[in-house]
Amino acid sequence: MTARSVSITFAGSGGAGVMTAGNMLLDAAGRAGWYAYMTRSSGAQIRGGEAAAMMRLSTSPVQSHDDHFDVLVAIDWQNVGRFSAEIPMTSDGLVLGDPDGGDFPEQIGAKGARCADIPFKKMAKEIEGGRPNMIALGAVAGLVGLPEDAVLGVVRDSLAKKGEAARTASEASVRAGMAFAAGLPACPRLAAAEGQSERLWSITGNEAAGLGAVRGGIRFVAAYPITPGTEVLEWLAPNLAKLGGVLVQAEDELASINQIIGASYAGVPSLTATSGPGLALMTESLGLAVASETPITVVNVMRGGPSTGIPVKSEQSDLNIALYGLHGDAPHLVVAPNSLADCAFSTQWAVHLADSLQTAAIVLSDQSLGQSRATIAPPLDPGFRAIRLMPEGEAAERYRRYTNTASGVSPMAVPGMKGYQYTADGLEHNEYGTPSSAAADHSAQLDKRLRKLAVHDYGQHWADIEGDGDIAVLTWGSTTGPVREALERFRASGGRARLVSIRLISPVRPEQLAAALAGVARVLVVEQSHGAQFHRYLRAHYDLPGSVRAFHRPGPLPIRPNEIFRQLADWS
Amino acid sequence: MEATSTCPSYSARDYKSEVKPVWCPGCGDYSVLGSITKALAELSIPPERVALVSGIGCSSRLPAYTNVFGFHGVHGRALPIATGIKVSRPELTVIASGGDGDGFSIGGNHFMHACRRNVDMTYIVMDNEVYGMTKGQASPTTAPDWEKSKLTPQGTGINPFHPLVIALAAGANFIARGFSGDQNGTAQLITEAIRHPGFSFVQLLSPCVTFRPEQRDWKDMVHPAAVDPTDDPARAARRLMTDDGFNVGVLYRGSRKPFQPERQASVDSVADLEKEFVL
Numbered sequence A: 001m002t003a004r005s006v007s008i009t010f011a012g013s014g015g016a017g018v019m020t021a022g023n024m025l026l027d028a029a030g031r032a033g034w035y036a037y038m039t040r041s042s043g044a045q046i047r048g049g050e051a052a053a054m055m056r057l058s059t060s061p062v063q064s065h066d067d068h069f070d071v072l073v074a075i076d077w078q079n080v081g082r083f084s085a086e087i088p089m090t091s092d093g094l095v096l097g098d099p100d101g102g103d104f105p106e107q108i109g110a111k112g113a114r115c116a117d118i119p120f121k122k123m124a125k126e127i128e129g130g131r132p133n134m135i136a137l138g139a140v141a142g143l144v145g146l147p148e149d150a151v152l153g154v155v156r157d158s159l160a161k162k163g164e165a166a167r168t169a170s171e172a173s174v175r176a177g178m179a180f181a182a183g184l185p186a187c188p189r190l191a192a193a194e195g196q197s198e199r200l201w202s203i204t205g206n207e208a209a210g211l212g213a214v215r216g217g218i219r220f221v222a223a224y225p226i227t228p229g230t231e232v233l234e235w236l237a238p239n240l241a242k243l244g245g246v247l248v249q250a251e252d253e254l255a256s257i258n259q260i261i262g263a264s265y266a267g268v269p270s271l272t273a274t275s276g277p278g279l280a281l282m283t284e285s286l287g288l289a290v291a292s293e294t295p296i297t298v299v300n301v302m303r304g305g306p307s308t309g310i311p312v313k314s315e316q317s318d319l320n321i322a323l324y325g326l327h328g329d330a331p332h333l334v335v336a337p338n339s340l341a342d343c344a345f346s347t348q349w350a351v352h353l354a355d356s357l358q359t360a361a362i363v364l365s366d367q368s369l370g371q372s373r374a375t376i377a378p379p380l381d382p383g384f385r386a387i388r389l390m391p392e393g394e395a396a397e398r399y400r401r402y403t404n405t406a407s408g409v410s411p412m413a414v415p416g417m418k419g420y421q422y423t424a425d426g427l428e429h430n431e432y433g434t435p436s437s438a439a440a441d442h443s444a445q446l447d448k449r450l451r452k453l454a455v456h457d458y459g460q461h462w463a464d465i466e467g468d469g470d471i472a473v474l475t476w477g478s479t480t481g482p483v484r485e486a487l488e489r490f491r492a493s494g495g496r497a498r499l500v501s502i503r504l505i506s507p508v509r510p511e512q513l514a515a516a517l518a519g520v521a522r523v524l525v526v527e528q529s530h531g532a533q534f535h536r537y538l539r540a541h542y543d544l545p546g547s548v549r550a551f552h553r554p555g556p557l558p559i560r561p562n563e564i565f566r567q568l569a570d571w572s
Numbered sequence B: 001m002e003a004t005s006t007c008p009s010y011s012a013r014d015y016k017s018e019v020k021p022v023w024c025p026g027c028g029d030y031s032v033l034g035s036i037t038k039a040l041a042e043l044s045i046p047p048e049r050v051a052l053v054s055g056i057g058c059s060s061r062l063p064a065y066t067n068v069f070g071f072h073g074v075h076g077r078a079l080p081i082a083t084g085i086k087v088s089r090p091e092l093t094v095i096a097s098g099g100d101g102d103g104f105s106i107g108g109n110h111f112m113h114a115c116r117r118n119v120d121m122t123y124i125v126m127d128n129e130v131y132g133m134t135k136g137q138a139s140p141t142t143a144p145d146w147e148k149s150k151l152t153p154q155g156t157g158i159n160p161f162h163p164l165v166i167a168l169a170a171g172a173n174f175i176a177r178g179f180s181g182d183q184n185g186t187a188q189l190i191t192e193a194i195r196h197p198g199f200s201f202v203q204l205l206s207p208c209v210t211f212r213p214e215q216r217d218w219k220d221m222v223h224p225a226a227v228d229p230t231d232d233p234a235r236a237a238r239r240l241m242t243d244d245g246f247n248v249g250v251l252y253r254g255s256r257k258p259f260q261p262e263r264q265a266s267v268d269s270v271a272d273l274e275k276e277f278v279l
Helices: A017-031 A080-086 A120-125 A132-144 A148-158 A162-181 A205-216 A232-241 A251-267 A276-292 A319-324 A342-357 A438-452 A477-492 A511-515 A533-541 A561-569 B028-043 B059-065 B077-088 B100-105 B106-119 B162-169 B183-196 B213-221 B234-241 B270-279
Strands: A005-012 A035-042 A051-058 A069-074 A089-097 A115-116 A199-203 A220-223 A246-247 A270-276 A296-302 A334-335 A360-366 A373-376 A423-425 A464-467 A471-475 A498-502 A504-506 A522-527 A548-551 B050-054 B069-072 B093-099 B121-127 B176-181 B199-203 B248-254
Touching: A005 A017, A005 A132, A005 B183, A017 A051, A017 A132, A017 A148, A017 A373, A051 A080, A051 A246, A069 A132, A089 A132, A089 A205, A089 A561, A115 A342, A115 A423, A120 A132, A120 A162, A120 B069, A132 A148, A132 A162, A132 A504, A148 A162, A162 B270, A199 A205, A199 A438, A199 B183, A199 B270, A205 A232, A205 A270, A205 A296, A205 A342, A205 A360, A205 B270, A220 A232, A220 A251, A220 B077, A232 A246, A246 B077, A251 A276, A251 A296, A270 A276, A270 A334, A270 A522, A270 B077, A276 A296, A276 B199, A296 A342, A319 A360, A319 A504, A319 A533, A334 A342, A360 A477, A360 A522, A360 A548, A373 B069, A423 B059, A464 A477, A464 A511, A471 A477, A471 A561, A477 A522, A477 A561, A498 A511, A504 B050, A504 B162, A522 A533, A522 B270, A533 A548, A548 A561, B028 B059, B028 B093, B028 B121, B028 B183, B028 B199, B050 B077, B059 B069, B059 B093, B069 B077, B077 B100, B077 B106, B077 B121, B100 B106, B100 B121, B106 B162, B106 B199, B121 B183, B162 B176, B162 B199, B162 B234, B234 B248
Parallel strands: A005 A069, A069 A089, A089 A115, A220 A246, A220 A270, A270 A296, A296 A360, A334 A360, A423 B069, A471 A498, A471 A522, A522 A548, B050 B069, B050 B093, B093 B121, B121 B199, B176 B199
Antiparallel strands: A005 A051, A035 A051, A035 A373, A199 A373, A334 A504, A464 A498, B176 B248
16 A cells, blocks of 8 residues: 555654654655655653654655554653544554553554554664664654664664664664564555755754854844744754854843844944744834834744743734834734745745835744754755945935834844934834934824835735635634645545635735635635634735635644545535 | 045044034033044044944934034834944944933843944944933933832832943943033044944943933033043943942953955855756
8 A cells, every 4th residue: 555645753751853854854855756755753851751753755745644543653651641632533543552661551552553563672682873863754654654874874874873872772673673674563664765866955944044144144133042932043053153143131021122123223233033922022112113114024833822821833823023023113024934834935034125215024933833844855046135225325404213214124234334424213213313302303204104105016925825616714823824724625526626825924915815815605724823813814904805714723733634625525 | 326536634623513412401422422523533534434322312413513414213222223334334433322311221232232233333332321212211221219200209219230241241332421511531532432443332431411410510520530441341331340339441452353345255146146046
């Protein structure tokens, strides 16, 4: 039995090496020409807690998990039962575990999948320096039909620095696992990889966001660590240095956003990354960036909220604060990547827009995009750069920093430009930047700051629009992945429907959406938020045609394709 | 961003703008503005190569009254903005300024960490022991028994913050105290602070004649520091802990290396970074 997509979970206690096994399987699949996608789940413990690497291997690009898992491999059973809700198994799924690995969890057993033993510990003891996780890697590779040389190549490269003995032991462990797999009950084997013309990349969404940032021209980053955004900053730290840029670890999020405002004011494109609680702290100064017209980009990797919420799990519930968190009338940009690879594009585009429009941009990524790893076709550099309109020539008269131009964008001088000294101000001001509480100045500057966002040509990037038919699924961000898959199934079952995934959340594009929804009789809104934040946003800013249904629920469990498919199939 | 070809000389007037201050008649901050512009003229730094950053409060209005590149940000965050400017454009002369509430209360965490980080910039705090812009509330440097605020009619009852001691403990590289009434002496302190590498902290006693009229007497209370500045933190700590708060002059000169990350590219382009992702 071959399949175009196979889903596998490695689970075990902390230190058992499930993430290593998962990463190696992903890389091996990528080298052999398959697409792979992996999310991580772990207990709250910093070290030693239970961990799960949830994988999906596929013959075509993959952006989200399937409905179920075909294989669960537990290197040991310690606390693995806690993941049961996250690992729905197919009815004929295969559960592999070590009979010496502790008590088999009831929650897993209740699912009715087939069970088989792999004596990881015993097998590892028979190999000098043998590793149970490498045996598990070999077993899974053997079950799904990954070529041995692809797996061993990854093992050799990954352990190049660990020495001959470690490498030999791991290779032997993988081979032992593959040999053992031949005697295990069958599970779906991956169909042959469709020949890729280029070598795939292995990348996480947070790394992709970092890449988009430097591609866009970011050369200053201020950083305060927060889960699940930290990896954006950790990727940027060494890579910015290589580009001659600077990353400063700040004392808190208030400092990090103000540092980037300072660096950007000084002429260097600047960015920070955070998550919900950090974004909340930054909102006052986001308003400062808007009022002083200082371009900045903030990547917000959403997690479960409110308050500390669920730091390690995904949710689309920072939409409201990103849109409405700023006090006063403070128009700004909100851009949302809708796939792991799109984290690169959307971040780069946001950086370009922030500098072009001299305002604050928030990139709304989330944990399921940011902390997932996938093999993807190399994302091309779309060419967006942070380019600012600057004054030219000698300053003839007193510089009007906030000239009320037709486009709303006024030339922005940077320190060092003789004769262009001005004071940037969060106080309302006149065209020179001088503080003013006059009604005419307030109204003129509010109009200017709104106009520059409204009249800009955002091209086709404001949304991804696919398919046709009189049903439309309207979504944003990471739920776009399962929606795409649900729509493929719906079309395969004879249905017709279109996808509209909005990337430019703010400013709103009502005319463009109306055109995208022309002829639509039914609209299904899909989002991962308890309060239906996206649905309410749509209701506030757009006219939705026909009848509208909202499918929304909170994290931490991902929205799966079959849930969306059922919404479509049952709506008749 | 071109460098100026020659080294022209400047007068204090070249650093002033035509914007009329919102300060009350008699406010100490007028004189501080004069001291800052005199110091910049003394140092002959072209106005376009100076960045002056402030937060919120009476004294934080200062940047708009100058002819340098200014930034009037939000309450308490002058130091992070100044840090971003200096680290990304080290060739600029960067000054942060503000009041005691802005710097020691809402911005207190940044104050400690700016001292600790030791970026080469100068922080001037006009200390009048009161929130003036919001009409007279106790600040972190207000005495515990000051009963004139409607917010704390029985006094705060809590010990005032000692900014110089905190600055020393947190790692500031230069610590001085001045009095706004002595415009030339203060200009000299600011000149030295700007010249000194690393984070220089200057506390300026700057009377609020509206809400703290008794501060008019400060002119009779200030006195020059009796001993030369030390580079020994232990000695400086002892002096600062025991001084009367009116000791003016340079009180500590450290020699810690300023924080300034290298900005030397080691790759030709972003494309070189992408190799790590290729399988």
